[in-house]
Amino acid sequence: MTEDQTLLHDASDRYLRDSYDFNARRERIALGVYTDPQHWRAFAEMGWLALPVPENFDGLGLGTRECAILAELCGQYLITEPLIDVLAAVSTLIAPSPHAERWLGQVVGGELITVAAIDEGAGQRSKSPSTKLTQVDSGWRLTGTKQWINAGPSATHFIVLATVEEGLAWVICPRDAAGVDCEDFPTHDGRGGTNCAFNTAIEENQILLSGAPAQSALDAYRELAMILSSAETLGAAHAALDTTVEYTKQRVQFGQPLSSFQALQHRMANMLIQIELTRSLVYAACDAADGDTPDQSRFARAAKVKASSVGRKVSQEAIQLHGGIATTDEYIVGHFFKRITALDSWVCSRGEALKEFMALSG
């Protein structure tokens, strides 16, 4: 890490360690509050939401590596606020839009929370959405249904992927607009989800991108999402290992700490080996993206495949090595397990990433 990156990490880590309490998180989720307004305001004040915003829009103009630092911390502290979702959307869907100026300020300031809405059901992801943006006499109209929008209940606005005459379009739409019918549901990762039907009027400046730029934005969004979800998985997996190591040192059975048993030591060593290998690949994917190198797409997919596999294995092992306590909702380690599981299928699954990796490898 560079000196600036270390500063960013340390300051962010300090805030989350001091303020992001696991028990408060549990109580809040039980009430259906997935984003704590105070936390979100603090994120904005610390400049997190401005991280990838270009400097000409008063952003910090930082790269993927810096976003990944925050993503890793999100995993470590089990953040339920849609931070990686907003970072990915801001950087790839809003900033490149001709209407960026209209929206960016409020997003960076924390007043708007914008989450991409892509999925339309199993196996119907991104290629040709049945949600349509059509021109009508008075302007534009967005019609269709989006499903399983992760962190949807936290959003003030959805950035909807739709089909338009010239191909794809990204449309920003307030979730409380007339003709937007949302159904929220709780999710296993504590972020909540939304199914949403749209039959609503759209102004010109809500159409962020359309045609070829919308297609490249989709590619960029998916690629950034792969990297950030890998980084968040990495952070959660490492935290799950740390928790496991600490627990096995304290838990005494057969008159000795669990950590003294070689069978368990080697399993924890395996967890560490795989986590460090993943770390190398995730950081390399960030550097490839920030360096705009020709292999950046391959690296993003490799990172996603590796992080998903390792995250799954490590979080399962964390539960097994703890024993019964890890299967309770009060204990933290099962929540790493659940968030890692949710991240696996977010935006791009491990299987999709692997297939795309193979296609890129020729």
Add this chain to the structure above:
Amino acid sequence: MNASNPYPGDYSAFRESVREFLAAGLTPELARAGERTTSVFSDFEAGRQWQSILHAKGWGAPEWPLEHGGTGWDIQQRYIFLEECRLANAPNPVMMGVQMLGPMLMHFGTETQKSAYLPGIISGDDVWCQGYSEPGSGSDLASLKTTADRDGDEYVVNGTKIWTSMAHYANWIFCLVRTDKSVKPQAGISFLLIDMATPGITVTPFSSLDGEIEQCQVFFEDARVPVSNLLGEENQGWTVAKYLLEFERGGQHFTIDLKKQLRKLRRLIGSEANAAAEDPTFVYRIAETEIDVMALEQTELRIKGTVAAGEHPGALSSLVKVSGTELGQQCAELLIEAAGQGAMPWQSEVLSPEYEGPTAAPEECVTTMAEYINSRSTTIYGGTAEIQRGIIAKHVLGL
């Protein structure tokens, strides 16, 4: 940098100079020996010949300091050199002298010892083997029983060493011996340099699963060794050995060879009517392995950065050893599966660089089996995968 580093910072010019050297110096016979290398050792004579060519060029021991005949290359240049040699199929010279004993001698040796042994190591005129393991002392090395009893200006050595790779070619052996039985095991060990021509030493080679002879057992019966052949102080051998073991573990670059295996795999399944290529699950496994190799490569680069910054990689070396060897096994497994029954012919002569006769299956298929068989030993030698996991558990996780 320094006078003998011709391209400080200019890596592409450096790489070009290595390529030119390889194009001129690596004969087709030597390259064939490299290509037919199915374990860590190439054909012995080819490796020896290559070492003398490297030495003549001044590249006999790239990692050594300049004063002892090293190159003064930085870590990136050393990596490029290794990579180009491997890609061009240069054979591997027997490495126990240059890579293992050399650094020990420079660190612990007297001036007399350095000038007596270093020149023969770098030229390849002396061939060293490593006498550590014993039939009863593998992972628990400190329990070793070969004794060296002081008798005037000599030690009298009795006992046996096993897994002494290339001992049947070696004229010297560096040995861990017990010089004090009254203290705890580690505290009573010394490090001895022994001439293999010493009366009382016999060597029994034995063949590995692939039929090749690389391993030996060495017996010592009242072998008399001058006290001046002690490296480091008496009873300080464990300290010397620990330094050596770390050296064996650190600075390894598995990715170069892994990528070579993957390229071979692609060639095999790219050849016509390969059944494995038709199997989608097989193709997925290759892609997953490629991703694992990328992750390891990035980890090796991280370690290189640590070393270049003057820090010790510590237990990250153990991590790379475990992962690199296990991935090598995974690749070897994919290779025999890609070769199918073509991997079955047991034609040891095919491994010889001189052989140009017929093969019962394409040569690339035939050699996969020896590679697969030999890959099983990689997680056993140099500190087993279990020992490495123990190191990680203890030193990283604090268990």
